[in-house]
Amino acid sequence: MTLALKRLSRHFPDIAALDDVSLDIAPGEFVALVGPSGSGKTTLLRILAGLDYPDEGSVTQNGQDFLAASARERNVGLVFQHYALFRHLTVRENVAFGLRVRPRRRRPSRDQIRARVDELLKRVQLAELGNRYPSQLSGGQRQRVALARALAVEPDVLLLDEPFGALDAQVRTALRRWLRELHEELELTTVFVTHDQEEALELADRIVVMNKGRIEQVGRPHEVYQDPATPFVCEFIGRTNRIALERRGDTWGAGGWSLPAGAAGGLFRSAVGYVRPEHLSLLVPEGQPAWEAKLRHVYLAGSIAHLDIYVADIDQTLEVDVASEDLARLALTPGVALRVAPTRLVAFPLGDGPAGVPVVGERWIMRRQNTEQS
């Protein structure tokens, strides 16, 4: 059941919603399409659902033209952000809908439909609420009804459009875990769209990061997080500090800190570096290159503390994450002076143009070997 998307383009009057997008989706895979609004992720999902068609490109399923089938022949399960339940039907009738509208010879008997609906309602933990109307359910319950309704027709692919977008944080987290378990149980190919990168990192086998109708990077969650392919991915996935780098002979640096000699390749004159908050060491010994910094604020967030540190050299405030239990051990109180250096940095050379556009395809990753301080 491999879905192969080849060179898809979709143009709307004022924007290119999809611009030459290619992607393979393996059977049983859980893929997240993630990107800001207007990145084309929903358009891609709607094309897979048969609710929109590309201007160019093809989608094949095991070598067969997927786009030739209409939405109703495609056998996909679709779940919407705002549930899209049939409000005049009860929960049971909603779930049974896809079976009841089948042509007579493919339609299961009444008893079969009833048994199937019972089974699905049990699976989504709504067995007691079958006779309610959607208006009598909470958001999380409604979305589970929508999921049961989509699963009733035994789809080949499950498509979810921002499924948790309208729910509050606690319900969202619970439902995410539950969806992941359900996916593992059913081994159903699942594609879901989200603008929430955290949700994508937590749920998906593979993440497709989209921006302005193009795919920026495809990879496993840790790949996308650790080895972002483009500056956009650095900034969109996770939190990061952006630092302008300047050429220093055969290496790069910023302020009082520089990379080891010989780090600079190519002819580029400037570059931009990205450092994750957890990749900054705070107590660099004298003699090693580092920024002189001052701790400004400590925001305790449970097991982790977010620190704001100000580096005068480069006139920039950096975000640092440390384990909460290290706060006391490292004597981290506001006002204290620190020597700070990145332990891991992803850098992109900038072109010579005035806009400082990153050079496509060029990327360096710096990793310091002796990791811990103190």
Next chain:
Amino acid sequence: MRRRVLPGFGLSLGFAVTYLGLIVLLPLAALAWKASDVGFAGILKLLASPRTLAALKLSFGGALLAAGINVVVGLMVTWALVRYRFPGRRILDALIDLPFALPTAVAGIALTAIYAPNGWFGRWLVPLGIQVAYTPLGVLLAMVFVGFPFVVRTLQPVLQSLEQDVEDAAESLGATGLQTFLRVVLPTLVPTLLTGFALALARAVGEYGSVIFIAGNIPLRSEIAPLLIVQRLDEFDYATAAALGVVMLAFSLVLLVLVSALQRWTRRWAEQSA
């Protein structure tokens, strides 16, 4: 009772009751009072007259049929107005309200002029054996004309607020276009269609001005009940006129209560929200 942000329950209810009493109930009570001059037996005798019966049948039968036609055609017109963008859409939208604005007598005269045997349209229809003016068909036409805007204007906002997602979901679950319309769209519109039906019905039952011009008012054939009332009034027979009015009022009330009950039943899914 729950405390509201804005006070004024007592004031608004008091005003509403007083106002309705003066504007609606008082005249109706006076009507019933006057009708009591002929008494219950008088009303029964009135109902036994074939001419009265024929007029009532035409008034209510015609109004029911006209409201039914308006619901079907109104749904189609509203669908086109809401779902599609085409040149002249706004003009069409504005035209819908004309039957509201026109003095009904003007509408009646215009319809008659067009559908009379020597009118623009009538001269082509009569040779085909279709006589509109001065027949029950003409009455029906006038009733459709005056009731039409009610259906469109009640339906329009509801149709506009329907979510496209719901139809997409139905399609993706394997429903055909017809199934989606019949099982998903139409059931959510039925309560509103019934509201439109009730309004168009009420208007058609009470319509006088436009109907009498095109009806020809032939007793037993194309004479409506309101006209009978006016005739009694012309003869200074106020009691009989009031009795006829009471009969119409009773019929109308029964019909509207029925429609309202039906509407409640079709909206049961929205009755008790969580």
